[in-house]
Amino acid sequence: MRLRSIIACVPLTACLLLLATAAIPAFAAEPAAASAALPTANPFNRLLKPPAKRNLPPAEDGIHDPTNDGTHALQSPAQGFLPLVKSNFGNQVDWVKSLDENRINPRNELADPTAEPFVFDLNIEREVKGSMPDVVYPHKQHTQWLDCANCHPDIFIPQKGANQISMAAILMGKQCGVCHGKVAFPVSECRKCHSKNKPPVAANAKP
Amino acid sequence: MPANPDINGETHRAPQGRTGLKKLLLVLLLCLSAPAAAEYADVVLNKRSEAAGMPPVIFQHWFHRERFRCKVCHSELGFQMRVGANDVLMTDIIDGKFCGACHNGSLAWGPENCELCHSGLPGLKTGIRGDAETRGPGRW
Numbered sequence: 001m002r003l004r005s006i007i008a009c010v011p012l013t014a015c016l017l018l019l020a021t022a023a024i025p026a027f028a029a030e031p032a033a034a035s036a037a038l039p040t041a042n043p044f045n046r047l048l049k050p051p052a053k054r055n056l057p058p059a060e061d062g063i064h065d066p067t068n069d070g071t072h073a074l075q076s077p078a079q080g081f082l083p084l085v086k087s088n089f090g091n092q093v094d095w096v097k098s099l100d101e102n103r104i105n106p107r108n109e110l111a112d113p114t115a116e117p118f119v120f121d122l123n124i125e126r127e128v129k130g131s132m133p134d135v136v137y138p139h140k141q142h143t144q145w146l147d148c149a150n151c152h153p154d155i156f157i158p159q160k161g162a163n164q165i166s167m168a169a170i171l172m173g174k175q176c177g178v179c180h181g182k183v184a185f186p187v188s189e190c191r192k193c194h195s196k197n198k199p200p201v202a203a204n205a206k207p
Numbered sequence: 208m209p210a211n212p213d214i215n216g217e218t219h220r221a222p223q224g225r226t227g228l229k230k231l232l233l234v235l236l237l238c239l240s241a242p243a244a245a246e247y248a249d250v251v252l253n254k255r256s257e258a259a260g261m262p263p264v265i266f267q268h269w270f271h272r273e274r275f276r277c278k279v280c281h282s283e284l285g286f287q288m289r290v291g292a293n294d295v296l297m298t299d300i301i302d303g304k305f306c307g308a309c310h311n312g313s314l315a316w317g318p319e320n321c322e323l324c325h326s327g328l329p330g331l332k333t334g335i336r337g338d339a340e341t342r343g344p345g346r347w
Contacts, residue, residue: 091247
């Protein structure tokens with residue numbers, strides 16, 4: 001009977017000992033454990049950047065040379081993005097919202113820090129042939145950042161009906177794809193552009 | 208017959224070692240060329256750098272767009288919006304053109320801080336990094 005109780009105690013004490021030894025280093029290395037807990041692979045889509053690979057410091061980003069002293073003097077994006085509005089794509093930053101909410105105040109002219117941009121508030125609605133919602137292009141958010149001459153007339157002819165736009169061209173880096181998918185929000189965010197629902201079609205309507 | 212790889216063990220092993228090294232180099236290259244961790248819209252500028260004996264330049268779009276609107280560089284300073292379309296010489300920068308409009312020692316660090324811009328890994332090709340989702344030449 002006594003032997004049995006001793007045998008029963010052995011795994012229990014072993015467990016307690018293990019817990020105690022495991023708890024001490026876990027406490028000490030809490031920040032390291034938190035960053036290690038971020039997944040390094042995206043189980044949903046392997047082409048999407050997994051959380052552990054987002055906004056890495058320059059020395060770990062795969063293009064900066066970690067043996068170069070200058071690399072370590074550069075700010076980490078994660079730190080630079082702390083005051084900004086978060087999003088789920090690109091830099092993980094919503095740049096337009098960050099600007100609207102005055103989280104940043106980027107200069108509009110190099111020599112004059114107080115110069116205000118010329119904001120042109122005109123929406124262009126484009127009817128889309130397929131079943132996707134129609135596109136609403138807002139000049140407002142674009143002119144907050146850009147000059148008219150950045151897009152007109154080289155990328156888009158400033159004339160109604162003069163521009164044939166296709167998703168294939170955009171994916172090849174033309175038209176909207178000059179910026180979107182490279183520096184502005186990527187084309188995977190369909191509904192940010194395709195935002196105006198088509199009027200409902202009656203079930204018995206003739207085609 | 209030292210040249211016969213079937214008889215001479217040494218000559219037979221040597222190419223194996225070389226292929227092993229090649230594989231290792233290939234794996235290393237693949238690791239280096241995978242831009243998975245670079246920040247969205249980072250730009251590698253290597254049109255002239257390595258040919259002139261300096262590491263490639265990494266331009267971080269995110270840092271600059273927190274401080275300047277697109278039009279400042281892409282209109283005032285004359286940077287084309289197509290990677291590879293800009294011919295930026297160090298002499299231009301020192302003369303106050305392109306990067307040198309700000310990187311002059313007063314608004315931002317001056318061009319004497321070589322390693323802050325020339326900070327790229329050797330062999331990087333000019334282009335947009337950080338999981339760009341649109342490809343192609345970007346011509347219009």
